[in-house]
Amino acid sequence: MSDKPAGQRRDLKALLAQEAGKLPQPERRAFLANGLTLAGGAMLGSATSAAAANLPPEVPPWTRSVGRGVVTVPYGMPSRYEQDIVRRTVPWLTASAISSISFTPLHRLKGIITPNGLVFERYHGGVPEIDPAEHRLMVHGLVDRPLIFTMDDLMRFPSVSVIRFIECPANGGMEWRGAQMEALQFTHGMLSCCEWTGVPLATLLQEVGVSAEAKWLLAEGADGSGMSRSIPLEKALDDSIVVYAQNGEMLRPEQGYPLRLLNPGWEGNTSVKWLRRLELGDAAWYHREETSKYTDLMPDGRARKFSWVQETNSVITFPCPENGLKQAGKYEIEGLAWSGRGRIKRVDVSVDGGVSWRSARVKGLILPKALTRFGLEWDWDGGPALLQSRAVDETGYVQPTLAQLREARGVESIYHKNAIHTWRVAEGGGVTNVQIE
C-alpha cells in the first residue's frame, strides 16, 4: 500500500468507482461471518445499499477548492446545514415573550454537555443586558458583616467547576393530563447540562459570618422581575455555587450574565439569575415566585410548596418524533437520565410498553446531578413498538409510572412530572408521543 499512495489519491473518482464495484453482498455481513459481538455490524446492510445507491459521481467541490481562512469567524458558529437546530418556543404557552420559555433541541444533541447557544431559557422579565463593571452582589441580613462584592472581588476567590444539569420543574408539565407535544424538544427540552464555574456559596457565607439564628437565604435577581426564591441554609452550605462561567466562558446573558446562583439538582428557578442580593433570615419569605408559581395543587386541595428536588427522570432521545426510523434493522436506542438526588445507577429500556425491560449501557461519565447518556442496541423488525426508559438513582429511587405519579399527586399539577415517558413507533418508523398509565 505504501508504494502507491500518489496514484490512488490522484484518481479518486476511479478509485471510488472501483471500490464501489467491490462492495459485498448483504449475505457476507461481517457480524454474521465472524461472529462479532458488536451489534454495529448490523448497520453493514445499510452502508452497503446506501453506498451503491448514492455514490458521489465525482470528487466533491469542497475537495477541489480551498475553504475560508482563519479569523473570518473569530467566534465560531455551527454549520449552515445545522441552522434548524435552535431553541424554539411554544407561543401559546405563556402570555408574553418576556416571561416565557425556549426549549433545547434535545433530539439533535449528543453526549451530556449542552452547548451554551442551545441552553433552554426561562425568565420572568426578559433578558437584561448587564454591565459587569456595574454589577454588585450584596450579602446581608442575619450576618456579622454585610458586604457588597464587585465581579472582580468574586473572581479572586478560589473557584470550583462542576458539570450539573439544570431543569425547569415545568418540564413535561403539558403532559400531566395526556400526551400533548409531538416533539422531544417540547416534551423534555427545558433541560440542559453544562460545566459551571464559580465560588461556593459557603465561602461567601463564611466571609460575611452567618448569625446563629439564620435558617434561610433569599436570592434575588437584578432583572426587571426581581426574581427571588427562599433557599434553606442547609442547601446553601451544601453545594450551592455563585456562578460566573458556563462551559468554559462567561455566562450567557440569558443564563444570568454576569452572575447567577446554582443549586445543583434543584428546580431551575431557584438558581436565581443576574444575582444581585443574598439575604440571610430566620424564615422563608414566601415571595411571588414561590406562591403564585412553583407550587402544585394536590388531590386534597392543599398546595405542595418548596418542592426543590428534580426527581429521577429519563427520556429516549432516539428515536423520537423528530427522528423516526427508516428501515428495519439494528439501531442504538439512545437517551438521557438524570436525578436531582445524585448519580444515576441504572437505566432500563422497554420496547413493548413496559412488559419487559433490558438494562441499557451507560455511555460516558456518571456524575451526580448531571445528565447521563444511555444506549441500548435494538434490532427493529419494522413493526409497531412502544419505547420506554426507566431510571434508577443511587438512592434507590425508581422513576415512577404515570399511574403511580397521578396516584400521589393527582392531575392538577404543573410541575415535577417525571413519569416514565412513552414513544410509539408505528409500522413504517414514524414516532408519536403517547401515554401509557
Place this chain on the structure above:
Amino acid sequence: MSDKPAGQRRDLKALLAQEAGKLPQPERRAFLANGLTLAGGAMLGSATSAAAANLPPEVPPWTRSVGRGVVTVPYGMPSRYEQDIVRRTVPWLTASAISSISFTPLHRLKGIITPNGLVFERYHGGVPEIDPAEHRLMVHGLVDRPLIFTMDDLMRFPSVSVIRFIECPANGGMEWRGAQMEALQFTHGMLSCCEWTGVPLATLLQEVGVSAEAKWLLAEGADGSGMSRSIPLEKALDDSIVVYAQNGEMLRPEQGYPLRLLNPGWEGNTSVKWLRRLELGDAAWYHREETSKYTDLMPDGRARKFSWVQETNSVITFPCPENGLKQAGKYEIEGLAWSGRGRIKRVDVSVDGGVSWRSARVKGLILPKALTRFGLEWDWDGGPALLQSRAVDETGYVQPTLAQLREARGVESIYHKNAIHTWRVAEGGGVTNVQIE
C-alpha cells in the same frame, strides 16, 4: 426578616446606602477574627473598599425595565461585554490565512470545557463547507470488505462520548529559542478540550474486517489540502473515535463537520478533519504532512518523526500577561495541566522561579487525556515573583525544565515544547513572559 420583604425590595437605593454604612473596617476581617481556614477571607478587604468606593448610586437600569423576550436569539451568543474574547491569529506566523492557526483565549476561560465558538483552528486548505447528505467515509485497503458509509449509516452505530483535549504540537513552538509572545492566548492557545461523540474506530474496523497483514491506517480529509496522516493500527484499535459531535452538538465546520477522526492525547493534526477515507496498509505512507511538517530536527541532524503523544504539560492561566494583579493580597493562582499519556496526578506551583514548590489543588474532574484545572491560594506581597507550574502524570512523567528539554531535543525543534513555563510578576502586578533555564 420574613415580615418585611416588600419594603426592603421597594426602596433598594436606601437599603444599599444603609448597608454600605454598616460595612466593616478592614481590621474586623472575618478570616482573622474567626480563624476561618478559607483563604477567600483575604478578599474581604477588597470587597469592602470596592463597595465603599463604587457603590452604584441607584438601582441600575436593567432592574428598572424588562429585557429581551425569548427567541430573539434562537442560537445564543455571549454578552456584548465579552466581545473581545475571541480566537485570534498571529499574522506573521503563516504565509496564508487558508493554511494557518487561530488561538483559543485561555486567559479568560474557566473549568475544562472549551466552548465550541472558541476552539482553536488549524487547517491546511481552509475550512470547507461540506453538505453532510453528500459526505461519505470510505474504509478500504487491506480489509475483507471495503465499505462506503453515509452520515446516516455512521449515526446508527453505538456511539461513545469522551472529554478529551486537542492540541497542536506546535503549541508553544515560538518559545523554543526564547520568550516570544506576550500573551497566554499565543503561548498556549492551540489547546482546547471538548466532549466528543462518535463511533469507536475499532467498531468500523470490525465492520470491514482488517486483514492480518495490516499494520497502519491512512486517514485522509475531504478538504482542499487532502490532509492525511498515517496512524499505527494499535492506536486505531485502542481509543481512536470517528467523531461527529462536539460539546453536544454536531461538529463545527472548522473542527471537521460533518466527520473527523479523534486520536486522544496525540498531535492534533493526526485527528484528521473532514474525514473521507481510511485506508488500511502494511506500512506508513510518509505523506506530505508527515515529512514536510510534524517532524523535528534533532541535535544529531536526524529528524524525529511520528512524535505522536502530546507530552505532559501545564500553564498558569491566572495571572498571565492579559490578566495582571491589581493590589497586594490573596489570590488564587489558576492553571491547566494535561497529558497525552493519561491522567494528571499532581501539579506543583512555584512563585520563586522553581526554588520552592507547593502542590496545587485539582479542581473538578481528573480525566485521562483531558485538561485538568488546578488552583493554589497565594498571598501576594506586591513584589516581583516568578510563577511556574510543573505537572506530573499518572505514568510518573514529570514536566521537564527548558534546560532538560533542550538537552534532549536541541534548539531546532518546532513541535512538542512542553517545558515548564514562567510568568514574571513585576512590582505593581504587570505580568510578562520570560524564560528560565
